[in-house]
Amino acid sequence: MGNALRFLYSRCCKPTTAGGSHGVSTTDDGVSALSHDLFQFDTTSQVPEGLSNHVVSSKKAQANWYRKLLDAWREAKPPPKTPEEASRFVVQTLKRHQKADVEGLLAYYGLPHQPSASCPTSSSQVVKFELQTLPVDLKAVPDGDTITVYVSTTDPRESANLPRQVRLAADQRSKARAAKNYTKADELHKKITDSGYRVLNLQNQEILARKYRIRLRGIDAPESSMPYGKEAKAELVKLIQGKCLSVVVYDEDRYGRCVGDIYCDGKFVQEVLLKKGLAWHYSAYDNRVELENWEKEARAKRVGLWASTNPEKPWEWRKNKRQRVAQIKLL
Template sequence: MGNALRFLYSNCCKPTAAGDSDSLGPHGVSSATVGVSALAHDLFHFENTSQVPEGLSKHVKSSKKAQANWYRKLVDAWKEAKPPPRTPEEAARLVIQTLKRHQKADVEGLLTFYGLPLPHTLVEVVAQPPTSLPHGVQYEMHTLPVDAKAVADGDTVTVYVSTADPRESSTVPANIHAAAVRRSEARSRRNYEEADALHKQIIDAGYRMLSFQNEEVLAKKYRIRLRGIDAPESAMPYGKEAKMELTKVLQGKSLRVLIYGEDRYGRCVGDIYCNGIFVQELMLKKGLAWHYSAYDKRPELETWEKEARAKRVGLWASKNPEKPWDWRKDRREAN
């Protein structure tokens, strides 16, 4: 078996304790491993035993012989994939592509068995990061990796930019530079009380000391409002799902952000690109945001929303979902 499958089997699919039986997924492993690791576990098991997982027949109509043929093909496809699937979307695409000639119901049943995305929910992101700054961009920033806790909801994230960045270096107040140096000295003396007090001074000024590549980095804080979309508020249907999706996309990643201005709350309004993906496109196509047409007239955003509506994915599973700007207005008026 390929190293990718062996790694996932040994690290993600360890046997579940008997006391955890309530959290088992339909294929008999912990619900925390449903998805990529569970599929890898079963492919590893199949290559060693030629046995398909128990319970699969409850989700598909084909015979055990046909199921074995699927797994044989999936084992080969997984080995040949470079790189191997790492996300539920990648694993789902491998299954769909490998079994595309088989019955749709069986393919969807197999995906459901592993908790993987169904074909109609998969998103193809097509927009490419611009090679030059588009009209209206005031400046561009490249952030340090994003912390999961920095994602406030489906359209707002807090980011940090190193003050070593040429645009930032000339604007750092002298007292903040001095506080960063003094904090480092205090930490070397193990005077953590003084170091914490200095860090509070740095934070209050809109900066923070962050660990990056085994070094302490002084970074400037920015709150980013994703331009052109409006995600459900946290208390609305699909609000939690929108936040989770944005967190999954951004967590641990360094971002390219094109800033167009500020909103009335002092947030920078910008387009975010993450590993070559235009984040607003992804959120719209997954049905986790509206095109905020009152503030952004880009036709492609309107098209991406219409695609999600037509597929009835995400919040569009409801016939008439409440718009977040109406939701906010109603609550302001109620107060």
């Protein structure tokens, strides 16, 4: 092993015992854990067991990443010492690899997400937290601006906040299934889902995950029964189905949904929908100039809903629908 890696590991990078399956309780611990795993890989040529829960590529591909990271770490002068430095180090070293894998690796170590260069500048709102999701299911997309995602409880942030009763129910369910007591297992899973969690089966492995409903920040897509409503949903499905997402959460709406920006395979999802004329810039709640310009670009090209002369705004459509329902109730 290179002296730089051995020195940093021995001085400051002992792995912690708190937190998720990797033992990472904070992003600072993530730097230590990364160094520890590189030390282990140099000795055993084995990648961490829990990594496959966060990435989509094979163990063989993972070994290739660690080989590259190890070589780059040895050459780094000095090697990364902060979460931000470690995150940039991983992204730069693995820039030719799948975005989902790089983001999954960052999530595994609890390192901060590095958004793409095309990411729009934020408005005055402050980021509350970031999510690195498991692959998105087709059924998780009800329309063009809302999705349901799941985050593994092995994620450091989730592990630190996992309710004790959910953890116990998950353990008891596993034992019930092993004993082939599926009735009891189903009852325990209902307790888990009622608490906002779910046990997912991914690649023949059960993963306890937390459920999040996400409202795409800054856009308003046509409702399903409106013109281009089905097209907006189809485009969103095409962008994210089966993919791991990075979600930057800014707020929570009155329906309990997280309001955030969605990134997938290096793309800013709201940008794609706006440029294809499948969503409006929701300027009443978001003042970012980039989103306004992407809508103007689609209008000028008359693509998507802008092929119509005067398309109805979704928020006006919803308001009119509420008024019609209120009138019917009065009759």
